[in-house]
Amino acid sequence: MKDQRPVVILIFIFLVSIILLTKLFLIQVVDDSFMKRAESNAIQRIVDHPYRGLVYDRNGKLLVFNNPIFDVMIVPKEFKVGDTTRFCELFKISKEQLIESYTAARKYSSVKPSTLIKQFSTKDFARIQDFLVDYPGLFITTRSVRSYPNSTAAHALGYIGEISAGQLDRDTVKYYAQGDYVGLAGMERFYENELRGRKGVKYKMVNVRGVDKGPFKDGEYDTASVAGRNVTSTIDMDLQLYGELLMAGKTGSVVAIEPKTGEILAMISAPFYDPNGLTGADFSKSYRKLNNDPSKPLFNRPIMATYPPGSIFKIVQSLIGLQEGILFPETTFPCNKSLVACHNHPNPVNLFGAIRNSCNPYYHQAFRQIINREVSSNTFKDTEIGLNAWRESVLKFGLGGTLGVDMTNEKGGSIPSSKLYDRVYGEGHWKYSTIYSLSIGQGEMLVTPLQMANLAAIFANKGYYYTPHLIKELDGDPTLIPAKYQIKNDVGIDAHHFDLIQDAMAEALYGTANRAVIKDLVIAGKTGTAQNPHGEDHSVFIAFAPKDNPKIAIAVYVENAGWGGRAAASTASLMIEKYLKGEITRPALQEYVLAGNFIN
C-alpha cells in the first residue's frame, strides 16, 4: 500500500502539469482574443491624416484650400509655466482660463497630451512660435479645415463633413473611421477618392500609463500618408462670381458650358450660401440652419430642379423633323390658333419663321407628322410606335435621363414613352390628340437646367456634346479626368440641319429677347417660359455665342420672373458678355437684372 504512494504522487504531479498546459493551450493557442487585447493594450494606432487636395478654377485661381488651425497641447507633468502673467499675455488667455484648462488636462492625465488652448490662427501661431521653447510640456498640433477664399460656387464644390454611420457601413474596404471627414456633396463628394489622398498609419507602443515608448517594431508597419490630388475645376471663378452677383436675391439656375468640351464654366444655384459656413466646428449649426431655410439654399437647382422645357423644345422638334425628312426648311403650316394658342405673328410661317416666332400651331402640326407616319392602320398603335421612335431621338439629346455630371444627386427629368400613357389612359386609349402638348415642350416632360444648357451646347456644336463636367485636370493632367468626359456624344442629327436652327436662333433674339442683343457679338438664343401653376411663370433662356465660333452655351432659369425674354435673357446676355469680353458695357441692363423687378 505504502509503496504505491510515490506513484500516486507522480500521477498527481503529471495531472497538475497537464491541467496547466491545457489551460495555457486554451488561452495561448485556441483563444486569440488575448492577442487582440494585448495589441489594444500596448500598441496605439495613430492615423496620419493626409492633406486634402486643393481645388482651383480653370485659370488657376484657388477655390478651396486647407486652412491650418493650431491647438496648443500640454503634457501636464512636463509643463513648467514660470511667470504666469507673462504666459497669459503671450498666449492671450486669462489666468482663470489657464488654470481651468490646466486642471482639466491634469485630471485627464498627467502624462498624456491634452488640449490647452484651442484653435489658434496662423497669425497667432506665428507670434507664439518662438516662445514655445520656453515652455516645456507644450507643443502644437495642426488641424486643417476647408476654406473658400471667395465664398463662391458652394453647390458645385460641395462640402465635407463627418462621415455618417450609413456611409461607414457602406465602406466595405474599411478605409474610413468614425470621425473622419468626407465629401458629402458636390465635387468634394464626387472626387472624394482623389481629393482625400491616402491615410498613413503609425504604430507606437505605450506603457501602462500611456507614455510613448517609441515606434512599434521600429516603424516596420508604419505607412506615410499621401496627400490628396489637386483638382482643377472647369469653373471660371470670375464668371461664377458674376453669375452669383446677378442671381443674388433670386431663385433659379445659371449653367454655362464650353460647348466644345462640355466643361461647366459656371453653375449657379440661387439662393446660394457661403461655403465657409459649412466648415469646421460650425458645420452642424450652419447645416441645420440652411436645411431649415424655406428658400432651400442647399437645393442644387441646376441639376435637381426639373421644369417642362417649353418653347425651347421646339428646336429639338425641328431638328428631329429635319433629320427624319418630315420637315424641310420650306415646310409651312398655318398658325391655326384653334389647335393651340399662339401670339400674333406673320402667318403662315416656314420652319425658320416658326422658330423665330415660336409658333405653337406649327409644331402641333409638325409633331403630328413626326408621330403619326401611318406605319400602322390603327391610329392608337401608330401613335404608340411614333412616340417611342420619337423618344429614342429625344433621348440622344441628353434628355430623359441623367447626363452623368460629376456631382451627386443629379436628376434626369423625364421624356414620356408609350408606357406612361398606357398606364394613365390604358393601352389603345390614347392617340396624338392626347399627347400633342409634347410638341411645344409642355405636358409630361421635364428637364433640368443643366440639360437645357447642354441643349444649347448641342445646338452650338451642330450635333454633338461632351457630358457636362466640373473637372478639368487632376494634378495638372487633363487626361486623368474620367473617360466619360472625354467621349463625344453624337445626337444623331446631321450637322447641316443646324445651320437653319442657328440662324433662326440668332434672329429670334431680335424678336423675343431684344434685351439680350449685344453689339458686335452674335448671340443665338431661344426664350422659353416654364409654366408654373403656383404663381408667375419661370423665365427661361438658352443661348450660345459667338454664333460662328461658340465659346459659351448657357441656360438661365429665373423662377417666378415671367417671360423668358426679360429676366433670363438679360442675365444670359450679361454672362456671355462677361465671359467673352471680360467687361460689362451695358450698366443699365446690369442694373435692370440686379434690381430684379421683371414682372412689370
Add this chain to the structure above:
Amino acid sequence: MRESDININRVDWIAVSIYFALVMIGWFNIYAAVYDGQAEKSIFDFSINSGKQLVWIGTAIMLITIIMVADSRFFENLSLFIYLAFIGLLIITPFVGKEVNGQILSIGFGDFRIQPGEFAKFATGLALAKVMERPTFDLSKKNYQVIAFGVLLVPVILILLQPDTGTAMVYFAMLLMFYREGLPSIYYVLGFGFAAIALLGLGVENNLFLAGTIVVVVLILIFLGKRTWQRVVAFSLIGLGLIAFIYSLDFVVSKLPEHQQNRIMVLFNPNIDPLGVGWNVTQSKIAIGSGGLFGKGYLEGTQTKFDFVPEQHTDFIFCTLGEEFGWFGSLVVISLFVGLLYRLIIMAERQKTRFTRIYGYCVVSILLFHFMVNIAMTIGLFPVVGIPLPFFSYGGSSLWSFTVLLFIFIKMDSSRATQLGRLG
C-alpha cells in the same frame, strides 16, 4: 577521518543541470521583464534587476559550494538547532523587521535583508525529517500526527502574524510528504472532498441548489445500505454539517480581509472588475494569452515590457515567458519542473535513510506547491497568492532559499553511499 565528502561522481547531475537551466531561463526572463527598448541596458547592468539577479545567482553558487563541501552529517545533526534558530528569527521579525505595505517580512541591515519565512521552509523540512526519522514514528497514530503537525504549525502561525498568508500556505505543501510517510488516505479524501464542496459553495450562486443535492445524495446513501438507526443518524448529521458548512462559507468569506475576498471572487469571475481587483489576473492572462504557440520572440513582448502586468519580474515572471516564448516555451519550462520533481522523487526513493527521504519529499512538496500555485494563479486557475516561481522569480531571498532547500538534498543524496558504508 574519512576523505572529503564531495564526491563529484555521486552528485546527481541531472537535478543540478535542470536547476541551472531553470535559473538561467529565469535570469533571461527577468532581463526581458525590465528591458526597455528606448533605454537599452546590458543584461549585466547592475542598475537593473537582471544585473542584480546575477549577483544573487553568483552568491547562490557560493552557497551551493558551501553546502557541497560541508559535512554530510552537518544538516542532519544540526537540523533541530537550525529549525529553532529560524523560529527565533521569525519571532523577532515583527519587532526588528522592516515594514512594507503593512507586512514585516524581512530582517537585516541596509540593503542586506533576508526573509526568515522563506528560509524557514528548509529548516522546517529538516526538523520534520529529524522528528519523523525514527522507525517507530507512525503517521497513522494520533500522537505522532500531533507531533508532526506541531513542528509544521509553529512557523505557519508565526508567518501568519507577519502577516504573509501566501508563504504560510506553502508549509501545508508538507501534507504531500506526510502522505508519502503514511498519513491515512482518508484525511486527503476528506480534505479534497471538503475543498471541492467549498469551491462549489463559492462558485455556485444558489446555495439552495447545492443543499438540495446534498440531501438527495444523503438519502440515496441511506436507502442503499443497511437502514440501521446509527447509519441514518450518522449520514444525516454529515449531510446537515455539509449544508451548514456551505451556508457558513459566505459568512466566513465575508469576514476575510477585503483583498483576500476579492482574490477569491476574481477566481470565479475574472471580469468582475478588470481594472481593479481583476487587473493582475486579467493582464497576466492577456500577456500569456497573446504569446500564441511560439511567442512574440525574446524581448519582443509588449505586455510585460510596458508594465501592464504588475509584479512581473517576481511573482508574475511566468507572464514574460508565456508572452515571449508562447505555449512552446511554457511547455519547455513546465517539463523542466516536472522533470526536476520526477528526478527528486527518484532520488528520494533511493535513499537508504528515512531522514533523507523525508527531507527529499519536503523539497518535492515545496517546489511542487510553488510551481503549481504560481503558474495556476498567472492563468487564473488559482487566487492570486504572492508566492514566487522557484529559481525564476527575481529576488535574493527567494533564489537563495530554493537553492539551499534543493542543494541540501542533493548533498545528502551524493553522500548516501558514505552513510551506507558507515552503517554497514
